[in-house]
Amino acid sequence: MQINRLLEIIYILFDKKVATAKELAEHFEVSQRTIYRDVDALSAASIPIYANKGKGGGISLLDNFVIKKSILSKKEQTDILASLQGMKALNVLDVEPVLKKLAAMFDANCSSWIDVDFSHWGSCSDDKEKFNLLKVAIINKNRVEFDYYSSFGEKTERSLEPLKLIFKGQAWYAYGFCTVKSDYRIFKVTRIKNLAILDEKFTRNVPEDIWKESNEVTNKIITLVMRIEKSMAYRVYDEFGQDAITKNADGSFIIRTNLPENEWVYGYILSFGDYGEVLEPVHVKKIIKKKLENSLKKYS
Known part of the structure; x- marks a missing residue:
């Protein structure tokens, strides 16, 4: 198409400064x-x-010409380059050549200002590979299969039409349509094992409101109140917003936060061990107590 050729001519002239009609004609396989x-x-x-x-x-082009003078504002240029830098950090294919071309056209510095490492501290290279596989499956609309482990270590085999990778609550999740459950689900990436991309394609798109579509997050929202000892201060400040934290005179903390009530939140509470205590709601306190009693029986 002519429009693509016109844009590429501009790219070439930004790169080479001067090109002959013969050179351009041979490059595009058209006449002079x-x-x-x-x-x-x-x-x-x-x-x-x-x-x-x-x-x-x-x-050639005038020496002082950059594309910003004729098409885009400075903010629009910055936003475009920032988005492309983010995509480059996510290892999206073929972004870097586009980034370099636009940076040249905008007469801008193409230095890398962002890096993304999906893995958590202490994780192995397998975690990064999972992200790459999920990214490819989402882009190409391939179904995936994997083993999934719940917060209590229960293993299930899942088949998923992956639609999106989501960072929420300080963790990464794969969102999509689970063909095993015939419903939308969210899976914590660190609990996904033996991930494989299938040849089978799907056509499903992301729903308008994914949080309403996912049973994983549409559980009843509760106001959780916990007392957490001062030795857990590093977790308190890492995992809760300042408005959720009240510091007591003895150095301990009262945490008040809204969370969906499900097995994940029970496991999260238990992850504080004897350094945390549920104050409210009462029924959640009873559930945690029952789980601890059941665990203790196994060591009796």
């Missing part, structure tokens, strides 16, 4: 007459391009 028509079209679009014929001549 077509190249000169393209130059006229770009000039008519207020792109400062000009052609000098004869020995030492060629097609």
